[in-house]
Amino acid sequence: MKIGTRGSRLALAQAHEVRRRLCAAHGWAADEVEIVVIRTTGDAVLDRPLAEIGGKGLFTKEIEEALLDGRIDGAVHSMKDMPAVLPDGLTISTMLPREDVRDAFLSARAASLDDLPPGAKLGTSSVRRAAQALNRRPDLTIVPFRGNVQTRLKKLADGVADATFLACAGLNRLGLAGEITQRVPIEVMLPAVAQGAIGVEIRAGDDDTRDLLAPLNDPPTFTAVTAERGFMAELEGSCRTPLAAHAVIDGDALHLTCEALTLNGREKWRATRTGALAEAEALGRDAGREIARRAGDKLVR
Numbered sequence: 001m002k003i004g005t006r007g008s009r010l011a012l013a014q015a016h017e018v019r020r021r022l023c024a025a026h027g028w029a030a031d032e033v034e035i036v037v038i039r040t041t042g043d044a045v046l047d048r049p050l051a052e053i054g055g056k057g058l059f060t061k062e063i064e065e066a067l068l069d070g071r072i073d074g075a076v077h078s079m080k081d082m083p084a085v086l087p088d089g090l091t092i093s094t095m096l097p098r099e100d101v102r103d104a105f106l107s108a109r110a111a112s113l114d115d116l117p118p119g120a121k122l123g124t125s126s127v128r129r130a131a132q133a134l135n136r137r138p139d140l141t142i143v144p145f146r147g148n149v150q151t152r153l154k155k156l157a158d159g160v161a162d163a164t165f166l167a168c169a170g171l172n173r174l175g176l177a178g179e180i181t182q183r184v185p186i187e188v189m190l191p192a193v194a195q196g197a198i199g200v201e202i203r204a205g206d207d208d209t210r211d212l213l214a215p216l217n218d219p220p221t222f223t224a225v226t227a228e229r230g231f232m233a234e235l236e237g238s239c240r241t242p243l244a245a246h247a248v249i250d251g252d253a254l255h256l257t258c259e260a261l262t263l264n265g266r267e268k269w270r271a272t273r274t275g276a277l278a279e280a281e282a283l284g285r286d287a288g289r290e291i292a293r294r295a296g297d298k299l300v301r
Contacts, residue, residue, distance in 0.1 A: 001212065003200070004063045004072035007037040008148040013173045014198050015076045017096065018216065025215040036072050038063045064090060067201060073209045075201040079194035079225055080167075084233040086201070093210045094200040095225060097218040099169035101196040101246060103129065103189050105182040106156060107163035112182045113137060113189075116163055123152070123161030127263060131242035132189050133165075134265030149174060165189075169196035190244035190259045193228040197221055220249045223280045227273075230284025231258045235292060240300050245284070254280055258287040260299055269294050 001022070005015035012035070019033040040062045059081045066072045068089060079095065086092070110116040113133060123145030124130050130142045143161045145152055149170055156164050165184075171177050200216070202209045224247035231245045242261040247254055256273045271287040292299065 001032065001074070001209070002034045002036050002072045004036045004038050004066050004075045006040055006059065006063070010149055010170050010174055011076070011078075012037070014078065017173070017198065018074075018076050018200060021096070021216045022212065026212065036066070038066055038072075064201070067203060073202065073206070074213065077199050077201060078170075079197040079199040079229075080192045082194065082199065082201075082229075084229060084236065089204050090201055091204045092199045093202045094213040094217040095221045096198040096216060098221040098224070099172055099196040100183070101191045102168045102186060103165045103184045103191060103195075104168045104171055104180040105163060105165060105184050106153075106179055107181050108156075109162045110181075113163070113184070116140065120162040121160075123155060123164040126165070126192070127240060128192055128242045128244055128261075129165045129189070131261040131263055131265040131268075132244070135261060135268055136188075136265075138265065149176065153179060167192075167195055186246055190257060191246055193232045193243060193245045194225045197225050199225070223247075223254065223277050224249060227254055227256050227280040227284040228258075230281035231256070231288045232284075234285040234288025235260065235299070242300070245287075247280070247284075249277065252277060254283060256283050256287060258284070258291065260291045260295060262298055263300055267295075267298060269299075 003015055003018060005011045015035045019035060022033050023030055040059050060077060063075045064087055067075050105113055113136060118139050119141060121141045121143045122133055123143045125144050125146045133140055145155060145161060145164055149166060152164055168183055171180060200213055227247040228245035232243055235243060242263060244259040247256045253274055254277050258271045259268060261268045269291045271290045273283040273287050275283045
């Protein structure tokens with residue numbers, strides 16, 4: 001079995017986790033699952049914001065092409081990097097149990113975003129994190145900060161910015177939790193859609209691969225992420241749109257909180273929904289319609 005992935009340390013750690021779980025589920029040796037590294041445009045172009053060069057799909061395009069032409073059987077993705085709409089013929093069949101969904105605040109100068117000095121430089125290329133930070137601290141200066149986890153940590157150490165945000169999930173998976181200054185409460189910063197979730201994408205009609213991956217799937221994660229992605233899909237969200245969402249499952253009920261902001265963070269709209277697990281996507285889309293009505297043409301699409 002061949003699984004495709006990007007080549008960053010985090011992407012490889014996620015692919016190895018999928019391989020480990022596959023081997024444990026089926027009693028395979030490690031060499032029965034081949035990890036195929038595929039370089040994406042998003043990894044190659046680091047000097048411009050994603051919104052300028054094509055958006056989230058630049059982290060998936062080459063991998064999905066390999067999936068469609070049969071060079072790989074499955075593709076391992078950070079679900080927060082996945083566009084709202086997948087290419088025809090592809091589907092997400094599996095999601096691993098979700099990691100910590102929160103954002104990590106990293107700084108040698110302050111214990112939290114609120115503690116940064118006036119006019120401090122915040123390094124991020126996430127329009128969501130920038131908008132949320134500016135909503136809370138409009139005095140901050142946003143500094144573009146692209147690259148993998150190690151690149152961004154080095155930029156921070158070199159003083160390019162006074163602080164930055166990364167995902168707690170990625171730092172945990174890389175054994176870098178000690179770098180975290182603060183795990184930002186969800187009440188302070190609502191996470192990205194699908195943050196902390198690893199998904200496996202396959203060809204829609206490939207039942208053999210679907211069956212092999214089935215033991216790895218975590219239904220609560222799948223349902224929660226489905227609700228969050230429903231919200232993003234309704235708003236046709238891209239990397240140019242400051243969107244956030246977080247779904248929690250409590251027994252037979254799903255509780256969803258969604259948020260959209262203007263790019264400068266001056267305006268913010270929130271919507272909440274509660275409903276049955278089977279209605280996950282519909283709940284997300286309904287929340288999206290509410291925010292679309294309230295925000296009107298102020299929301300960047």
